[in-house]
Amino acid sequence: MRELKIGERVPMEAGGEAVVRKELGRGGQGIVYQVSYRGREYALKWYFVSRIRNPEAFRDNLRRNIEDGAPEDGKQFIWPLFLTKVNKGGAFGYLMQLAPWGYESFTDIYNGYRWEKPRRKGDPARKVKVRFASLDVMITAAINIVRAFRALHLAGKSYQDMNDGGFFIDTKTGDVLVCDCDNVAPDGQNFGIGGMPGFMAPEVVRGAAMPNVLTDRYSMAVVLFKLFFRGDPLEGSKVLKCVVMTEENDLIHYGKDPVFIYDPNNDSNRPVRGVHDNVIRLWNIYPEFIREAFTISFTYGIQEPNARLIEKYWVQLMVQLKLDIIHCGCGRVAFSSTFEKKGEHTMVCQSCGSTIYILGVNSYELPLNAGANLYRCITEKNNDDFTTVTGTVVENRLKKGLFGIKNMTRKSWQATFPDQSVREVGPGKAVPIWKGLHIEFEPGLEGSILL
Ligand SMILES: [Zn+2]
Known part of the structure; x- marks a missing residue:
């Protein structure tokens, strides 16, 4: 595929053209540009269309999502808004709202910092701390994440690719924006996305299932675990000891033989001091009912998709946690x-x-x-x-x-x-x-x- 140039005009399906301003970032699926369209600024995701299994079906699904609009009032989603026309090479993209100022990416929150570009060229980049204003705000963010997915699931759709790059969070208020909504599809349908290693449900890793509402629930438990405990629920001593190649490693430890680090009936994968210090420190700080919820999610819930906690129950648990x-x-x-x-x-x-x-x-x-x-x-x-x-x-x-x-x-x-x-x-x-x-x-x- 050909990348877009700054200043290039991209014809839109709804009429008019979007003008490319600058590149904002790139990932496995495509490149995100800032564009202006009809006097407003948007983000344009432009696909590596050769990497899409069935571009036509993918595009039809995007169009349907645009027509349906975001679930509930849409405040919690950066939802696809406009499709571009398909160019001669078969490439296309869609426009969405730009991430608003003041929101941090989940990845930066998880890492605890981000790098800020220097104001003047030549100056070193600045490491900026990223943390929640308080524990209350962190739990509010967790509740908002679950509520967003509940709204999506109630609309009969699944997200399919939940990972730490999929959220922007206001660390002062706990407001959450779910982004990358282009893989959202009616529950039971899939347009090629599998998910991100570490977040995918074991049955998806094994290739035994396609992403759906139940696998979303697994990924959501991973996201919440990472938010609360700053570690990976399945990465303990068993994973560290393993020396095989990454891809095979993922298949074993996240697909065929996943073991929760705090499985009460299996201590083969406990967190390791010096490597998993966050989890070790934080696990016991949380009340028993929260540890229990994660234990169910990553023991019974690993094998049995229907044993995964539903969103309504997560919200109740986390409201209780906030009150606690x-x-x-x-x-x-x-x-x-x-x-x-x-x-x-x-x-x-x-x-x-x-x-x-x-x-x-x-x-x-x-x-x-x-x-x-x-x-x-x-x-x-x-x-x-x-x-x-x-x-x-x-x-x-x-x-x-x-x-x-x-x-x-x-x-x-x-x-x-x-x-x-x-x-x-x-x-x-x-x-x-x-x-x-x-x-x-x-x-x-x-x-x-x-x-
Ligand atoms: Zn006191």
């Missing part, structure tokens, strides 16, 4: 599992001695430290909005050391005290945190302060 971070008044920030237990549900901060009660609502358990928030997904039925604050734990202005939950919604809550007296908690009002207190957020949805 205690920002203690003394400045300590940690998962509740690292706080000292006092009774079955009550905790004490080892640093400052504060008692922290737990609010149980449905399957969620929420530590009630000062400043802790309740979200719509907790106080409303069938809601998965985990960002809108509907309640917050505040200290009584007159009685220091007395805490309450303030109603931040426009509706009243009903609080039932241990003596069975009932009090209405109107908007902006607070109810004291008492052992045995029940709060009805809406009919049929009740939370209780656990003992």
Whole structure:
């Protein structure tokens, strides 16, 4: 295929021409250029068309995706927008939105840094740290990744090529943009993409299955594992010991004989000190229910595609994980599992001695430290909005050391005290945190302060 030149005009299927401004990057499938079209700037992905198995079918699929539009409101996707015409050599490409400023690539987040081009020619490149503003933001990003794939799967499509190059993330807010959506296809169909080593489901690596929604779920667990633990779920001592060539290596360790590094029934592939220090350090920091979710994903889920956790369940787990971070008044920030237990549900901060009660609502358990928030997904039925604050734990202005939950919604809550007296908690009002207190957020949805 012929590469495009700066200034070259590329005829568009919808009419007009896109003008090539500069090259933005290149990969195995093609080259990405910045172009202007109808007065706006876009990214153009221009394919190495000889590497596409069936260019016509691939192009038809792209066109269908453009016509369907991105799932839900599309805010989470850099979706194909316009097709170019096919040139004489049979080559073509598509236009998409440019990655907005302020977003980092998942790869750079994973590595913890990126190289910034020098401002002046000749100056050395600058190594810039890339990290999330906080643990909360990292978990928000994880939830957003899962929600994007849930939306895609609900639309009856699979992504097929999930890998660390497929996301841009705002490290200050946790907003996620899924890019490289050109391999998205109706579930059950595939236009040639297999996926990236390390992210592909074992049955795809073995050639026993084509990418689909279930293999997406496997890849998603890998992405989440990498985000949380900064390591590869299948790379441990067994893989390090192996000396065969890379391709064969991948087939064995990621296809035929994949072993999770923390498989409770198989310790042949444990992480190695000095090589996998991130995973070793981070694995035990996370609460048991998160370790369990990954263990299921990479043990039963490796063999049995239907045993992989569905997106809805991942979202619940990660909302619970987000709630589980205690920002203690003394400045300590940690998962509740690292706080000292006092009774079955009550905790004490080892640093400052504060008692922290737990609010149980449905399957969620929420530590009630000062400043802790309740979200719509907790106080409303069938809601998965985990960002809108509907309640917050505040200290009584007159009685220091007395805490309450303030109603931040426009509706009243009903609080039932241990003596069975009932009090209405109107908007902006607070109810004291008492052992045995029940709060009805809406009919049929009740939370209780656990003992
Ligand atoms: Zn404390």
